[in-house]
Amino acid sequence: MPIFLDEHMMRSIIMDHFSNPRHRHVPNDLSSYIQIHKDSENCIDDITLYVEIKDGVVTDALFDGVACTITASSTDIMCDLVIGKTIEEAKKILESYFNMIFEKPFDSDILDEANAFKNTHKQAARIKCATIGWNALKEAISVDGK
Amino acid sequence: MKKMDIDEIRANFPMLNEDKRMQGKPLIFLDNASTTFKPYQVFEAVKDYYFNKTSNSHRGDYDLCFEMDKYVYGVREKVAKFIHAKMPEEIVFTAGASMSINIIAYGLLKYVEEGDEIIIDEAEHASNVLPWFKIAEIKKAKIVYIPLTEEGRITANNLRKVITNKTKIVSVAHVTNVLGFKSEVKEMARICHEFNAYFVLDGAQSVPHMKTDVQDIDCDFLAFSAHKMYGPTGLGVIYGKKALLDKMEPLLSGGGMNAKFLACGDVRYLSAPERLEAGTLNLEGIFGLGAAIDFINDYGIDNIEKRESELRAYAIEKLKKVKNIIIYNEHAEGAIITINIKDVFAQDLSTYLNSKGIATRSGQHCAKILIDHLHSLATVRISLAFYNTFEEIDALCEALDGSEGFLDAYFS
Numbered sequence: 001m002p003i004f005l006d007e008h009m010m011r012s013i014i015m016d017h018f019s020n021p022r023h024r025h026v027p028n029d030l031s032s033y034i035q036i037h038k039d040s041e042n043c044i045d046d047i048t049l050y051v052e053i054k055d056g057v058v059t060d061a062l063f064d065g066v067a068c069t070i071t072a073s074s075t076d077i078m079c080d081l082v083i084g085k086t087i088e089e090a091k092k093i094l095e096s097y098f099n100m101i102f103e104k105p106f107d108s109d110i111l112d113e114a115n116a117f118k119n120t121h122k123q124a125a126r127i128k129c130a131t132i133g134w135n136a137l138k139e140a141i142s143v144d145g146k
Numbered sequence: 147m148k149k150m151d152i153d154e155i156r157a158n159f160p161m162l163n164e165d166k167r168m169q170g171k172p173l174i175f176l177d178n179a180s181t182t183f184k185p186y187q188v189f190e191a192v193k194d195y196y197f198n199k200t201s202n203s204h205r206g207d208y209d210l211c212f213e214m215d216k217y218v219y220g221v222r223e224k225v226a227k228f229i230h231a232k233m234p235e236e237i238v239f240t241a242g243a244s245m246s247i248n249i250i251a252y253g254l255l256k257y258v259e260e261g262d263e264i265i266i267d268e269a270e271h272a273s274n275v276l277p278w279f280k281i282a283e284i285k286k287a288k289i290v291y292i293p294l295t296e297e298g299r300i301t302a303n304n305l306r307k308v309i310t311n312k313t314k315i316v317s318v319a320h321v322t323n324v325l326g327f328k329s330e331v332k333e334m335a336r337i338c339h340e341f342n343a344y345f346v347l348d349g350a351q352s353v354p355h356m357k358t359d360v361q362d363i364d365c366d367f368l369a370f371s372a373h374k375m376y377g378p379t380g381l382g383v384i385y386g387k388k389a390l391l392d393k394m395e396p397l398l399s400g401g402g403m404n405a406k407f408l409a410c411g412d413v414r415y416l417s418a419p420e421r422l423e424a425g426t427l428n429l430e431g432i433f434g435l436g437a438a439i440d441f442i443n444d445y446g447i448d449n450i451e452k453r454e455s456e457l458r459a460y461a462i463e464k465l466k467k468v469k470n471i472i473i474y475n476e477h478a479e480g481a482i483i484t485i486n487i488k489d490v491f492a493q494d495l496s497t498y499l500n501s502k503g504i505a506t507r508s509g510q511h512c513a514k515i516l517i518d519h520l521h522s523l524a525t526v527r528i529s530l531a532f533y534n535t536f537e538e539i540d541a542l543c544e545a546l547d548g549s550e551g552f553l554d555a556y557f558s
Contacts, residue, residue, distance in 0.1 A: 007557040044493050044509045044524050068493040119557055
């Protein structure tokens with residue numbers, strides 16, 4: 001089903017994930033998680049992404065740190081999207097998201113709430129915010145070597 | 147001296163031309179603590195170097211080079227006069243204020259022993275923190291912080307609470323870069339010298355905005371940069387008392403700073419300022435800085451300070467009426483106002499202001515340690531220059547009033 005989001009819906013999604021994040025905390029047991037730290041030289045964002053991968057499936061994704069609204073909500077939504085997905089599926093979601101951010105054709109169906117970030121290109125200074133968590137996931141998946 | 151005619155002042159700056167837009171709106175530049183715009187006079191001076199005077203300094207046997215040395219000395223004189231140094235030889239050209247503080251820190255390394263103390267404070271910019279961390283690490287010395295007052299000020303009284311006979315260096319900002327408070331530098335210098343400690347001043351946020359008299363303050367060193375005072379990037383200055391500069395260990399070695407260099411490894415360094423200026427100088431930058439100082443002098447630094455404090459007072463009064471605003475430094479002397487809007491993350495606020503064509507700076511402003519004092523992760527800094535207008539402040543306040551819709555920019 002194609003996703004249609006109006007401005008009001010996009011705003012509520014972003015604010016909801018910023019104010020009530022589902023995945024913004026440090027895991028109790030770090031040992032099974034891949035940790036990727038990401039910060040930015042030109043803004044305040046400074047986050048760590050924790051990804052647990054078992055048998056080729058993303059079993060958990062969490063993050064923590066200092067983050068603006070766009071960074072925090074985009075990372076939280078990303079965690080929502082990839083938990084329970086295989087590495088291959090997660091890669092497809094990542095690819096689609098980056099295509100959306102950089103104004104290329106993308107699969108809006110698999111991005112679900114992440115569609116709220118489709119206007120990021122209009123505020124170029126925020127591309128970094130909207131992709132910092134997603135870049136961390138990209139790295140985590142490649143660290144896992146699968 | 148020129149009259150403070152705002153239209154005439156603004157006409158000097160190509161970046162203030164009406165054709166300059168941001169997000170399709172007239173550009174309002176309120177990030178002057180980060181860098182200032184440059185007047186035509188500065189470009190003309192840089193152009194003059196390349197078009198008419200290109201040569202190197204203290205290198206050649208021909209007229210162009212002789213003239214270059216004279217010109218560079220002339221700018222040294224201009225800088226010395228501007229900050230009321232005793233002589234032009236007390237002015238060292240560097241690559242920027244950060245480089246200046248690094249050169250000072252390394253130059254003082256030999257005076258620091260294990261267990262000694264270097265005093266800074268929590269409101270310093272990273273460039274006046276990290277070089278001292280390095281020195282402390284090399285020498286196993288201790289970093290001690292002057293406690294800030296409740297308001298966030300650096301006071302002589304609080305320096306006295308922490309200084310000891312082990313203190314070798316005290317380094318503080320004349321005006322701090324996040325809160326814009328003016329430190330009690332004259333009294334602090336006196337205390338330092340009572341304890342035989344060197345007193346280093348970071349003048350990056352003060353020299354462009356107020357009269358600086360290094361002899362009156364009696365600081366041992368002062369660091370600042372050209373690009374925050376209408377001059378070009380890539381050029382900084384060290385002021386140091388001549389006798390101290392002459393004894394400093396140069397951080398950089400190379401051409402132009404050694405008097406005798408024999409194959410057996412016997413090297414003798416020149417005296418200051420050349421001793422600390424290894425390599426080719428940023429000559430175009432020096433031409434530009436000379437013009438920038440002339441430009442400031444045309445209006446008078448006291449008049450510039452007066453206009454900026456009028457702008458600031460006006461801004462404070464108007465900002466206070468903005469809904470949900472937190473102002474962190476209402477009573478600061480510098481041209482800096484630091485704010486937040488309740489429940490809006492600083493970076494989101496700056497992005498929102500960007501969508502209205504207004505340039506401000508969000509973040510920790512490199513004064514990362516200060517966060518513990520401000521109890522805020524991040525703030526938005528509004529920093530003024532004398533070319534800003536009352537109308538620009540009105541536009542800022544109007545924009546801030548609508549900032550609960552800070553995500554609008556993201557969707558429109």
